[in-house]
Each structure stands twice: as C-alpha cells, then as structure tokens.
Amino acid sequence: MSGNYEKNKEEELGELVRFHFSYIGGVERAEKNITLLNLQKIADAFQVNVHELFHYSKYVKAENNDKEKLLNEINEKVRPMKSSDLKKVNLLLSELFDN
Known part of the structure; x- marks a missing residue:
C-alpha cells in the first residue's frame, strides 16, 4: 500500500475505535503489542467476532492457493x-x- 492510503485507513480505524493512527500502524506492523480489550474494540468496529480478524486470507486479494x-x-x-x-x-x- 502507498503511505498516504495506509495512513488514511489507519486514521479511519483509529477514529472508529478511538486509537491514534500510529498505534494502529504499529500493531499492523507488529511493532506494538495489542491487548485483548483493544483487539475486541477493533473487532467491534468491523462488526465481526475476534477470531474472524485472524482469517485474513478471506479478505486479502492475494493469490490463495x-x-x-x-x-x-x-x-x-x-x-x-x-x-x-x-x-x-x-x-x-x-x-x-x-x-
């Protein structure tokens, strides 16, 4: 992803869950740890169960074998x-x- 696109998505999610976009980016890049409570807040923002956040292959357009x-x-x-x-x-x- 380009830098601006990535930042905009992080800002959107940050606004939904009331986190700073840099925290979202840090979690995404595995630079920051996330608590279960914050993981639940993100799942709630996407209106999915927490376990669905780990099924990323369903949502990524990468070539799945x-x-x-x-x-x-x-x-x-x-x-x-x-x-x-x-x-x-x-x-x-x-x-x-x-x-």
Whole structure:
C-alpha cells in the first residue's frame, strides 16, 4: 500500500475505535503489542467476532492457493460443530488417511 492510503485507513480505524493512527500502524506492523480489550474494540468496529480478524486470507486479494481455500472452507464448516461431532470427524479422517 502507498503511505498516504495506509495512513488514511489507519486514521479511519483509529477514529472508529478511538486509537491514534500510529498505534494502529504499529500493531499492523507488529511493532506494538495489542491487548485483548483493544483487539475486541477493533473487532467491534468491523462488526465481526475476534477470531474472524485472524482469517485474513478471506479478505486479502492475494493469490490463495487451492489448499488454503479448501482449508478455510473446511474450517468454516467444522467450527460450529459440537465437540462430540468434531471427535467423530477426527476419527473418520484418521481412518481414511492414517493407513
């Protein structure tokens, strides 16, 4: 991203969550640590759950390979399952591919 575009986006997000744009930029570049509370504020600003902030590959226009796309699709399907159902899926996968 160009410098001005990046700064404008950081300023927009900063205004939404009431953080200085330099803090947003520092977090984005991994120069500053973020607290869970501040992470929740950012998720609230985007109207998403915190875990969705870590699924950046869904939102980035970079070339995702087929494997990453499939893993994301599988993750979205199994995430809402109960633990007992996830154990069954794990057992099935083990039976299919561990032998």
